[in-house]
Structure formats: structure tokens, C-alpha cells
Amino acid sequence: MTEREDAAAAPMPPSGAGPSGPVAADRSFGGALGVPGFAGSAASFAEVAMTAPVPAGSPDLAAASAERSGTGWPADAGGTPPAGPGEAQPQQASSQEPPSPDRDQPSRAGGSTEPRLVVSGQGGQVAGTIWTPASESGPAASDAAAADADEEPFARVDARKLEAALLGLRHPIVTVPLLFESPGVTQARAERVKLLSQIDDYLLPRLRQSGAPILVALVGSTGAGKSTLMNSVVGKQVSATGIRRPTTNSPVLACHPDDMRWFAENVFMPTLPRVRQHGLAMPGRDGLLVLAASEGMPRGVAVLDTPDIDSVVQAHRDFADQFLDASDLWLFVTTARRYADAAVWEMLQDARDRGAALAIALSRVPLAATAELSTHFDAMLEANGLSEVRRFIIPETVITDAQLPAEVAGPVRDWLADTARREDRRVAVLTQTMSGMLDTFRSRVPALADEVTAQAAVRDELRQTVESAFGTGLAEFDEATGDGSLLHGEVLARWQDFTGTGDLMRTLQARRGRGGKQRKQQLPARAVALKGALHASLVSLITATADRAAELAVSGWQEQPAGSSLLAEHGATGRRPDGSSAGLTEADFVAAALADLGLVSGTGADGGDHDPAALARATARLAAAATTAVSDWQEHVRQQVRQENVTKRSIARVVSFDDESLALVLTMGVLGSAASSPTSTKPASAGSASTGSANLAVPQLLESLFGAGLLRDMGARVRQDLRERVSRLFGAEAERFFAIIDSVGVLDDGAAGELLQAGDALEGAR
């Protein structure tokens, strides 16, 4: 057994585990899978093992199988004897000793039927990792793959498939339309950035570069001694320490010189600028990653000293978050003085929730209080569901040369070296972190999709607000034209003038002769004035109601967070004549993110009226449009009168009216009488009392000229026509608002579905 193990393990890891191959193999056998705190992932690893051919005979086959199951993640699983999930062993968190590999304990996760992430690659560029001796894989690989296809109890995962699924998910996440300020949009935007950074900075690089060293992030409070611990682990001072808080402004990454290439610009966190440095990392510019190569580091593991999570410098927190997403294993450092800080537990709960591989160090513990503190701390860990996490206690000691004494840092260093050296541990760590991260996608992606739905609701509500505002405007217009309130002021005075002087009667003409030939007559000046007054009052009514509607729409928007931000943005665009953006807007983000994907979409800002105060008023062109519309309507009324051939009716045998005057009388009747409103239930005969004496004569005159039935019909038709014209005008007014809604981007209603689908595809690929 040991020999076979040897054969499989020896050629594989050219670094790190090489010399200690037999030892590693020994440990990985059976209960060796027990990694402190990683019971669940240990089980995952065990399944990797189970995919291996049980009675694997030849080293050839073992190597091939290692290649297959190890390309996703390098594992010496190929030759591991059947090690069931039940043999994985959880470790007591409180133990400070290295895990004893011999004890068999039933794993908690062993019985679970949850799908596991078991990665294997099938050649291609994905397979080309340093862990895979491609030369040895030979043609047997495919045979072996075929051979154990039916023996396989768990779904196999193709790294390429997973990568494709992730890329498939990335696009809908980038394009997810988060345009409006809905209640949850800020979180959703942050969540999107986080999802993307997790995919880009961790998942994809890990899938593509499975052989990269394990990245251990030192996380923790300011002043907890992260840098000191790092220096101690490395064995020389690479990160600056001091009493100034926060001490570390630039993250420092330390690894063995051989591993340095993994952290080159184009591989690891591509967007981050970095400097290579030998010796002590000097406090340089913030936001610069300092790479420190040191022979003191074990191969296969890199330690990252991150900025603090809780100092006054908020940028550090964001920066730290980004690194945390990119690392495989968190070593959380807190102190005896701080461990009850709320910030510490927020961070730890975050780590727990995302299922990341985690270890905790409680440093600066006064020697006298070690027992008391560790008990209390363990109780707190327990209460927060972190009892299985590997925990280190680092006592308060004398610090020389920015390093802890060797015996104090020893356990941490050993543990790190062990993690790097032992394949089982390594795979367990990687599996847990990646699996944990992917697990969170299961709920986070649908949550993001829900936000898209919420966005659609917000947009609909915004549209609704505008529509209802202009609907109210139209209703007001209806009311004003229906209840005779238009027959005031100039219209009434002109009407009185027109009728009182007998001009109206003068337009009545006796038919002359049998031919009925009418004498063409000029419309009296008073009729022209009346027509003008009617026209002007209708135009002002339209303008006033449109003003009110626009104001209503704006104030309605102001009450909604999404609306008020749209208005602010609209105003800001107005104030920037060059159209350049002051801050990173949603459109900018998408444009930038799409540019990443090679899908550039131009977001040309439309020119136009951007004065926010003007938005609450009717547009300038409304007055002109209303003038035209009312003139057209008046012409329409005249046409109607002419078409109805009023002149042919009984009364017309003796007299005839001038079309124009009759149209005026009809208009007065329509606007003055609620009776002719199509929605009114009042009897048609009664003149509206509110209009005063002005139109007392009108209904009677009209009735005797048209007849009651025709009058009602025509009145309704003419009024309907006016309503339609005005509603068209209002529609054009409302367009402005819709244009603002659309200007932030088009909300793709299918985005939620696309997102969910991509999420499902990712689940399927696991």
C-alpha cells in the first residue's frame, strides 16, 4: 500500500511535499483525512478518493487516475485506498497539538447525501498543472476514466464545465439591471461587485490554476499582531510592525521564491498593482500589493498580511474584503483585549456563512490568564457555531526583531507547512472554500434575481406615478370642460357681447328664394372674438392641467427613493453641459463591466431639456401643440355641424345659420352643459345652473336647431374628440418622464430568468 502510495505521490508534487512524500502518503491513508475543523470537506475529499478504482493494481493506472481526478485539484487521491467518508475525522477545536492522524472517528458529514464538489479535469489546458505529470498520464487515462465511469457513486465535475458555467453566470451578473434606487439596490450592487470579485479573483483563477499555492490570508483587528505573526512564520521581517494603528497599509504577500510566479500580474488579482520587494516591505502607497519572496516560507503556501478590518480607514476594510474573497484559507487573528469586539464576530460570522476554510488565533494572551481566556473564548466560538475551527493561542511575549519567539509561532508555522505539504489537507481546504463559496451562490444568485424583479416593480411604479399624474390631469380637464367652469371670464363676457348685441341673431338668415342659395357673409367681429376667447381658454386649461400633472409626477417621484435619485441624476446631467459623469453611475458600471467582457455598448446621453425645475412644468412646445390641437378641434366641430346638415332640418326650411356661428353655439353648449357629457347621468334638458344665465338660452336654441337626440349625440362625439386630442398631448408630455426612466438603461425583463438559469447551470455543473 505504502509503496503504491509512494508511486502515485512521488512524481506529482515537484515542490513542497516531494521529500516528505512517504510521510504524506502514510497520513492520507485512512483516518489521515481528518483535518482540524474541516470535517465536511474532509468528507468531500474522501469522495474524491472513492472515485478511484478500488483495486488499482499498477502504478500506471494509479498515476493516470491521479491525473484525472487531480487536475481540477491536485490530489494524491489517485492511489488512496478506499477511504470512506465515514473515516474522516473531525478534530477538537481546542487542541493546540497537530492533529493525530491515526484516530478514526465517524464524521458528521459522512452520512450526508449533499452533492459534493468533486473536481476532475479531462485534459485540455485545464489539465496542465504542475501537479500533473502529463508525461506519465499516457493513453491509459481514457481507459481508466471509462473503467470507473460506472463505479462512480457521485456526480463528477469537469473543471472546464464548471468554468464555463461560472463564465455563463458572470455575464448575467454583470448585466443585471440595477438601475433604480429600490430599497435593496445598494446591497444588491455591493453584492454584485462581491459576486464578481469572488468569481474573478478566486473561483476562476482557482479552477484554471489548481496547482497554485494555498493562499492564507491573515485577517483581523488593527493591532492584533498580524504582521508580527507573519514575520514569525516567514522567519524574517517582511511586513512592517509598529504601534501606529493601522500599521499595515499595503498588503504583503509572502511565499517561497519558487511560488512567486503564481502571483504574477496576469494571474492573481489582475487588477491590483503590485511591487516585488525583498526584505522589509516599506510603508508605500496604499493599495499596492507587496510581494515578498522568502526561502523561509514552505513551498505550496503563501501568506498574505491584509490591512485591518476595523480601523478608521474604511478603504482598508474594502481592501481586506477583496483579499478575503481571493484567498483559500483565513487565519483570523484577534487579541485577548479585543475578542469581544462586535467587529470581530461580524467578520467571523461572515466567514462561517460563506463556508470558507478558517483558523483563528487569539494573540497577546497574558500568560496568567491563559486558561481563563481560552475557556471563555472557546465558549464564545461554540456559541457562534465555530467550535470546530482550528484555534491557536499566542501568548503575550517579548517581541524581538518584529518576530515572536520561535516556540510561540511554532504551532502556526507547522500547521501552515502541514497544510501545504499534505495533499489531503490541501484538497480539503480548497474544496471547503470553493464549495462553501459556491454554496452561497445558491441563495445569493436567486436573491440577486429577486432584486431584478423588484427593479421591474420599481420601474413600473415610477411609470405608474407619471401615468396617474397625467390621468389626474385629464380627469381635471374633463371636469373643467364638463361642468361649465370654462364659461367664465372672457368666454362668458364675449358670449354675452355676441348674443346681447344681436350679432348671433344676425347670423341667422332667412332663406331667400326657393333655391336656398345662401348669401356668403363675413363672421361678425364679436363671433371671432368669442371663438378666440374659447380657443385661449381651452389652451390655458390644457397648459394649466399639464403643469399640474407634471408637478404631481415630479412630487410623486420625489416621494420614492428611486424617483428622487432619477430626478437628481437628471438635474446633474443638466448641470454638466459636457455630459461627463461626476461619479460612477450605474450605466458607467455596466459599460465598464461589459467592456471587460468585450461587449461594449455605447450609452449616449441624449441632449435636451435637463432643467429639473422645468420638469415640473409643461414643456415649452405644449403651448404651441395645444394651440394647434384646439384650432383643429374647432375646425372639427364646424365640420361636424356641416356634415350633420343642420341646414336641412325642419327649422332650416325657413332660416339657416352660418356654420361657424352654429359651431360656436354648439361649443358653448358642449362646454357649458354637463348634460352632454357622455358620463353624465343628468337629464339633457336642464341647463347647468352653475353656468349662470349665460347659456340659459343655449340649450333651448340648440335643441330647437338640432333636436335633443342629435344634440346629445353630437355633443358626446365632439367632446370625445376633444378628450382624445388632449390625451394625445398629455401622452407626449408624459414621454419626457418615460425618457428619463429609459435614460438610465433598459430594464431587461428576462434578466432575472437568465440569472436564475445560469445559477441552475452552475449547480448542475458541480
Next chain:
Amino acid sequence: MTVMLSAQVSDSADRAGLSARLTALARLVQIGSVRTGPDGFSQDLLTEASDLLTRAGERLMLSSRHTVVSLAGGTGSGKSSLFNQLAGADFSTVGVTRPVTRDAHACVWGVSGSGPLLEWLGVPRRHRYARASALGSGEQSMNGLVLLDLPDHDSVMGHATNLVDQLVGLSDLIVWVLDPQKYADAAVHRRFLVPLAGHSEVIAVVLNQADLLSAGQIEDCVHDLRRLLDSEGLPDVQILVTSAKNGAGIEELRKLLIEAVTARKAATARISADVDKVAAKFEPYGAIEEGSLDASGQEHLRAGTAAELADDFASAAGVSAIGDALGSARELRAMDYVGWPVSWLAERLTSPDPIRRVRLGRIWDELRGLSAGPSGAQQAEIDNALTRVADEKVPALPSPWSRTVRAAVRSRASEVPAAVGEEITAALPAGPVVDRWWRLIGVVQGLLLGCVLVGIVWLASLIILGVAHVGSGIPTLFSDVWLLPWAAVMLIAGLSGGWLTARLGTRAVSRAAARETEDLEDDIRRRLAAVAGDLVLAPAESELDELARFRAELRAAAGAGMVDPASAWN
């Protein structure tokens, strides 16, 4: 003794000044609370201000002889150790596991009168300790000190944070206890120190656990801490370096407390700093260019606006149409008097009225009976006019005021049409007026008509009697043919005289009507200008007056130079 006396004098002066500022702040809240909304006074600010008013009122009513000093800080910074050191006894528990202090503890030097104050602070009775009995030489001067040991603000115990918030708000003087490990924590800076910007006077920062650092490190640390505090708007904050373990710096801290207690200014200084901060937050609402409001702002609003509005109202009410109608009606009526009946008759005879033929006479009568009367005004046109005035005439003002002044302009828009109608009605002549000269002309016309009739009769009789010699014994006046030309002349003179009189009369009537219409319109415009002043400009001006009052109160609340910044500490 003299020191005490002068302290008391300045104390009462401080208090008087402070209460004036608080009154001004209360008025600001009052003005602001009716002007909230999306762009109005922020509700949070108003709440903050009224909370401050309540708190200040309560604090000023309570013991002025006591000074409340809080020891605040993160978990493990050694607040309780300091507290015990200062109190000279182990009142507050000290421990290694975190968090230790979960409730506030209070130690009082000079108990008398402190009860209500402690009650107000909400310190439970079991956590109150008195130092009245143990009056040493140094203790005497600390008489009046209420020292609070606050719970950790940053621990996992959520409720403690709220308690700390509350007590930090109520304290007169706050001593922040930091330690070398945690002095730059976001938890203390973001949450507490930044909001306390401007409170340098009533804040002291203690860097505890100095025994852990070397002298050089302490200097470095203090320097960095000073830089942080400066950047947070807390310059000149006293920074003390202490060690509860070896007692270093404790005496300085005690001295600081004694000074604060003796000066008795901390309470007023604290409230004063709070008022400063809140007043500063009110500042943007009153930020206008100097002078744009006082005279010229109102001038800008006033200038020609009333006349403009009167024109708009006039057109909305159709004043010119009313004038036209009135003139027409007048001319029509005048025709009854000054018209030449003969020509009217001739017209009737030559062109038969079609309406009479279709029995529409009733309508005809009604239409004729329509006289120009009150017509009200078009609401829509009024609205448009007011909107235009609001947009164009209201001066540029800070955020809520532009809107409220505009709203004030339009606040009584719905009352305008009725008011306009009333004014027009009042301006119109009460009933149909018949001028005396119309009657005179009417009499003349009657005489002329009689003259014509006599002429016709005369002419006829001359022709019949004189030319045809029908009868006999008739006076020569009716039968003398030679009188025929005279009769004809009389007829023609009557006819032409009547026609001429009618022409002249009509012309005079229309001229008079035009003049009257003009007078009427002028009158109406004057009245409408008054309406515009009452219903449109007056509300807007009173809103502008409110803004002026707001600015005055703001100045009073800001109380420049009210408190000498150096006096609280030194």
C-alpha cells in the same frame, strides 16, 4: 472663595446666554417643522434639535453644582481600572475576559442634590457610589463630580452600545479612554468621535496602558492620535497619557477633572457645543446671499408683479370683453333714446325679422336681455399666471424656501377667481344707466318726429285742401297752396334733423361708452392689483419674512462669541 464667586457669576452669565440660544433653536425647530418634505427641513435634524432642547432643558434644571464626567472607551481599554483609581476604591469590576462592564457605574463626590441628576442619567441605584464621607484634602476640590464608568461601546453586547450612546449624550464632559492597541478603531472614531466634532472643549482623550509602550513609542502614538483627532474636527482636544497599572498620569487626569468641576462650565459648554453643531446643520437652510432678501428680494417680487398679475387676472376674467359687452349694451340701450325712429321703422319694413317668423321671439328676448354681468375668471388662466410669477419672480433661495415661497404664491389660487369676480361686480354699474342727455335728445327726437308728423299732416292737408279744393271754410293755413314749400321744408327739416341728431347722438354715445369702458377697465385693474397683492404677494412676502426671521434666529442660536473657547479648560 473669590474664585468660586467669579465662577458663579460667569456661570449665570453663561446660562443666560445659553438659554437665549436654546430659545432661538426652539424657534428654528418651530419654523422648520412646518416646512419638511423631500427638499424641506430634514426630519432627522428637527428630531435631533428637539431632542437637544429636551435634554438641555432637563440638564439645566438639574443640579448645576455637579459636573457629569463619563469614562468611555472600547472593551479592554481599562476604563474600569481608571475609574477605580480615580475613585480610590474597587467599585467597578476589572477582569481579563471580555466584556467586563455591562452597566454604567457612577461615583459621586458631594452627594447632596445629586439624586435627581443620577436618576436622570439612569444609573441604577446599586451602581451608585458616594465619596462624600471620605473627604481628603484633594477630595474637597472634586466636590460636585459625578464620574461615570460606561460599558464598552464596541463589544458584542448590543444593548450596551445604546446605553453608551445615551450616556455620552447626557454627559457634560467625556473622557475617551483609548489604548495603544485600539486607539484607531473605527468603532470609536466613526460612531462617537466624528459626530462629536466641534466638542473639543468637552472632550478629553486618555491614552491608557502607557506602561506597555516605551517613551518613544508613546510619543509616536500620541502624535498619530493627534493627527487622527485633528482630521476628525477635534483639534485642541487634551490628550493625556496614563497607566492605570503603575499610576502614571492619573494625577493629571484628576487635575483635569478638578478644573472642570471647579469651573462648573462643563455642563453649559457641552450644551453650547451641541447647539453649535445643530445650529451649523441649520445653516444651509438659511444660506442666502447677503442683501438678496432684505429689501431687494421683496422688491424683486413686488416690482411690477402686482400690475402684471392684474393684467393676467384681467385677461382671465375677460375684462376687455366685459368692457366691450358693456359698451355694446349701452350703445344699444342708448339707441332707444337717441335713435331716429324713422330709420328703425324703415329697416323693419324693408327687412323682415326671420326670427319672429319662426317664433323664436322668446329666445330673442332672452338674448337681448342678457346684460354684461359678473363673469368670474378662468381658473386655468389664473393658475398659469401664478405659476409664471412663482417661477420668474421668486428670488433664488436655499432649498426649502424657494419651494415654500412658490407654494405661498399659489397658496390661495383657488380663491382668486371668486375674488376677481367680486371686484368686477363691484366695479360694474349697478343697473342700466340712462343718461339725462339721452332723454333730452329723446325729447328733441320726439319733437322732430312731431315736426315731421305735423309736416306730413300739413303737407297732406295742403295738398288735399289747397290743391284739390276739397272743402271750404278751412283756414288758409291748411289750404293755401303757397304754403306748400314751407310744409315740405318743415318735413324735410324734421327728417334730416332727426337723422342728423341720431347720427350725432350715436357718435356721442359711443364716445361716451368708450370713455366709460376705459374708466371701468382702469377701475377693475386697480381693484385686481389689490386682489393680487392680497391673495398672491402677501402670502409670499410673509413667507419671505419667515425666512428673515429664520436667519435672525439662526444667528441668535449660533451665538457667535457667546462662549469663550479657551475658558472651559484653562
